[in-house]
Amino acid sequence: MLQVNNITFGYSKKKIVLNNFNFTLYEGEHLCLMGESGCGKSTLLKAIYGLIDLHEGSIFWKGNKVLGPKHHLVPGMDFFKYVAQDFDLMPYTSVSENIKKFLSRFYPEESEKRTQELLDVIEMKPFEHTKVKNLSGGQQQRVAIARALAKEPELLLLDEPFGQIDNFKKNSLRRKLFRYLKEKNIACIVATHDKNDALSFADKLIVIRNNKILVNNSPKEIYKNPKEKYIAALFDDVNEITINNKEYLLYPHQLKIIEKSNLKAVVLNSYFKGSFWLIEVEFENQVIFLKHPHFLEKKNEISLDILKKEIT
Numbered sequence: 001m002l003q004v005n006n007i008t009f010g011y012s013k014k015k016i017v018l019n020n021f022n023f024t025l026y027e028g029e030h031l032c033l034m035g036e037s038g039c040g041k042s043t044l045l046k047a048i049y050g051l052i053d054l055h056e057g058s059i060f061w062k063g064n065k066v067l068g069p070k071h072h073l074v075p076g077m078d079f080f081k082y083v084a085q086d087f088d089l090m091p092y093t094s095v096s097e098n099i100k101k102f103l104s105r106f107y108p109e110e111s112e113k114r115t116q117e118l119l120d121v122i123e124m125k126p127f128e129h130t131k132v133k134n135l136s137g138g139q140q141q142r143v144a145i146a147r148a149l150a151k152e153p154e155l156l157l158l159d160e161p162f163g164q165i166d167n168f169k170k171n172s173l174r175r176k177l178f179r180y181l182k183e184k185n186i187a188c189i190v191a192t193h194d195k196n197d198a199l200s201f202a203d204k205l206i207v208i209r210n211n212k213i214l215v216n217n218s219p220k221e222i223y224k225n226p227k228e229k230y231i232a233a234l235f236d237d238v239n240e241i242t243i244n245n246k247e248y249l250l251y252p253h254q255l256k257i258i259e260k261s262n263l264k265a266v267v268l269n270s271y272f273k274g275s276f277w278l279i280e281v282e283f284e285n286q287v288i289f290l291k292h293p294h295f296l297e298k299k300n301e302i303s304l305d306i307l308k309k310e311i312t
Contacts, residue, residue, distance in 0.1 A: 001026050002048070002155065002187065007057030009047055017043045019211045021057070025204070027154070028185040030178065032198035032219065034234050035208035041191035042085075044208075045157045048189065049082040051075050061155065081148035082157040087140050091133035095124055095143050098132055102150040118146040121180050123173055138165040145177065155187045162194065174201065195235045199223060207231050237278070239288040248306065252278060255290035256305045263304040267296045 002025040010016035017040045025031050033041045046052050048059055053068035060066065061079065069075040076082065089098050096115050103111040119125045122142040132140060141164050148156060161177075162170045178201040181188050190197050198205045198219045205219040209230060215222055226232035229240045232249055239250045243263065257279075265281040265288070276291045281302065296302070 001060075001062060003058075003060040004048070005058045005060070007047060007059060008055045009043065009052060010055065017211055018047060021213055023206060023213070023216055025155075025187055025189065027187055028182065029203045030181065030188045030190070030201060031204045031206065032202040033189065033191045033206050033208060034193070034195075034198060035214075037193075039208040040211045041208060042159050045082060045084075045159055045189065045191055048155075049075075049080050049157055050077045051082075079154045080157060081151075081153040081155075083144050083148045083159065083161060085159050085163070087144035089132045089140055089143060089147070092131060094129050094131055095119070095135070096128040098143055099146050099150055102147060114150065118149055121149070121176050122146045123169065123176065136164075138169070141165060142173065149180075149186075152184060153186060155189070156181065158188065158190045160192060161190060162192075162197070171196075199235070207234065237289045239290075241283065241286050241288055243284075243306075250288075250306065252289045252291045254307045255288070256307050257290070257292055257302050258305045259303065261303040261305055263306075265302050265304055267298055267300040267302060269298065270295045 004021055004023050007018055007021045008016065009018040021044065033044060035041060043052070047054060048066065050066050050068055050072065053070050058065060061077070066077055090101065096119065099115045099118055100111055103114055105111070116125070119128055122145055124139065124142055124146070127135065127139065132143060135143070141161065145158070145161060162174060165173060174196070190202070192198065202219050204216065205222050206216045207214045207222065215227060215231060222231060223235055226249060229238055229249060232238040232251065236251045239248070239252070239255070241248050241250065263283070265283040267279060267281050268287065269280040271278040271280070276293060277295055279290050279292045279296055281288055281290065283304065290304070
């Protein structure tokens with residue numbers, strides 16, 4: 001179990017980046033960290049890996065205290081792996097050689113089998129003999145993840161792991177990677193801006209704002225009941241509207257156009273989103289957004305219904 005006990009850290013006395021962080025993570029669990037840029041996500045990963053010395057608090061993994069650079073000649077914990085946004089690969093060697101770097105040379109057959117397994121996870125088998133310097137940024141990112149998994153860490157720390165990967169590859173890679181981690185019972189913490197990392201694959205979600213933990217719960221619970229607009233906006237467009245002196249926080253799919261109601265709005269714009277149209281409307285001097293299956297002409301008057309009860 002990972003125990004983060006009231007940790008505080010700042011790069012200077014005036015710039016506190018982690019302010020009294022406190023949470024736990026069990027073996028095999030997946031945690032997502034979400035929040036705006038600069039809120040402390042990357043710094044938290046560095047603290048857990050042991051790359052910085054804390055001002056206050058402590059971090060333990062299975063009872064072993066995580067210590068920073070003051071205590072280790074080479075910072076970082078052996079039973080963790082950390083994939084930062086700069087990948088630190090060997091550019092003049094092949095993809096497979098980068099992965100094998102952390103595997104035993106005394107057991108070449110076992111090392112090769114493990115390498116092929118990881119090449120399959122990151123969907124890079126056709127590039128196993130390609131030098132890393134000839135790969136795209138997204139491909140290098142995938143190699144960095146495979147290399148981190150080579151010796152099966154107990155906890156994997158990922159900083160924006162799919163940020164440079166093409167959308168058509170991202171979804172299948174994400175499914176393969178997180179399924180593999182579950183099968184191997186490897187705990188994982190992902191710092192991300194992508195709601196799909198949290199909603200589909202995380203057991204827990206921590207939302208950070210102004211260098212503090214704003215909420216810590218299951219992704220489903222946070223999505224269903226966001227405490228404020230900042231949280232809801234991490235997942236989707238969000239409407240903060242007042243109806244009959246009552247305030248509502250609604251996602252676009254929670255507003256529906258119906259034939260007749262007392263809630264009238266005027267269409268401002270329609271944006272094609274593939275499987276639906278995002279309709280921008282003016283409602284009682286408020287600009288709001290809703291999902292609709294069809295394009296709507298500007299200046300059309302429509303009637304609205306609230307479907308918040310549909311979230312389950």
